Amino acid sequence: MAPHGDKSDAAEETMVAEAEKRPISTILIVMAMQSEALPVVNKLNLSEDLESVFPKGVPWVRYRGFYKDLNINLVWPGKDSSLGVDCVGTVPASLVTYASIQALQPDLIINAGTAGGLKAKGACIGDAYVASDVAFCDRRIPIPVFDLYGLGLRQAFSTPNLQKELNLKVGKLSTGDSLHMSTQDEASMVANDAVVKDMEAAAVAYVADLLKVPSVFLKVVIDIKDGEETTAEESLQSFAALERAVTQVIDFINGKCLSDL
């Protein structure tokens, strides 16, 4: 008799294969900052959900709406209630992703935002990247196997047609909770062969993997880690480029199945 585990795994694989052939319906867009989210909210004509699906007291914000054939949910961890700044970083991103998956059961997660890029690896301000895989660059646990756990390398959902059709750059993404990386974080990013660095993706990937939701990572370069400082105009251009990239990806996804991506 086959062990129970094998049977469940086979059933799960069949369910996943079937889901990949159904048109994508519910999308969860996870963003970290209001300035990243609002241009997308406006472009896709989403409205803030006033009857929150989240627990009382949390600052998490959900915008929702139908766009073409898609049920779009854009979530953002909101502003810190004491300090008033965006709740950036891995902990709030993982929590809002977890709670949103539980409440909304999305077919696909898009973690979209701005990121730092490495000029030495070909990144320029305004470039839109789809991550091939994501990993942490600031979790050093130098004990065998724990080192791999700390790295937390995860493949993004494969999207060869989307990448080709929209002419997006593809590269590896490193995540860390510091905007200014330590020497060790930089070394880890280089060891990961990463071209872009953000503050949330590897945590979103961790949660999506736990709960078995396919996820893609769309990052627009807003500053160059190994180059000149970004000007205010370049920042604004990057937010506009992010809105265009998210809209293009949503337009591409509309009417397609996961296996078409």
Added chain:
Amino acid sequence: MAPHGDKSDAAEETMVAEAEKRPISTILIVMAMQSEALPVVNKLNLSEDLESVFPKGVPWVRYRGFYKDLNINLVWPGKDSSLGVDCVGTVPASLVTYASIQALQPDLIINAGTAGGLKAKGACIGDAYVASDVAFCDRRIPIPVFDLYGLGLRQAFSTPNLQKELNLKVGKLSTGDSLHMSTQDEASMVANDAVVKDMEAAAVAYVADLLKVPSVFLKVVIDIKDGEETTAEESLQSFAALERAVTQVIDFINGKCLSDL
């Protein structure tokens, strides 16, 4: 007419004050490693919850049982399903804390575990500390206000009677996702005036603060960051000291209100 917000705040404060006068009933103990959790599970005679309150697929484990007048729940983020190691660090700790608060509505959270200590600040292997406050040491965001957000300094619930009665050391706690701190992490820990360093507390504090659950942090020193390497025997002694400290704290809490702690 008073704004709605003030009315809610006043009602909330009254509820909190009343809760502080009721005997503590439901305790949530959050631990990061199986080797920390099992001695406590055995000592308090807890059983693994086989009908999980958590979503299908997550590795999170809950042990439960009644001990004296307390409903005890000990949760642990479990083993990584691919790598088989304990899911240490801030992201799994924040997720399991969030999901446990939602499912169990505890009166008090005890985040207990082993930690590194600074000899220069008086820490010795086996010392049990109650944290006065917790902060992150690896989230550097050098933008005004975001720097404070990254630090994430939070006061623990005040427990002067518990500290005095059990003769526990009291000190500041720094949290970071790396076992081996970078030079910048160490500088942040010194700037925080911290004496112990763990990998979860500031994330547990963040979630507890979001959902308004009082939380205490009990950490036993297992290695000295500015001293000799820990021997295997010292490690075992530290796990035993952790079990004793948790049991003493639980015994002290039994029959008391939050305001008695």
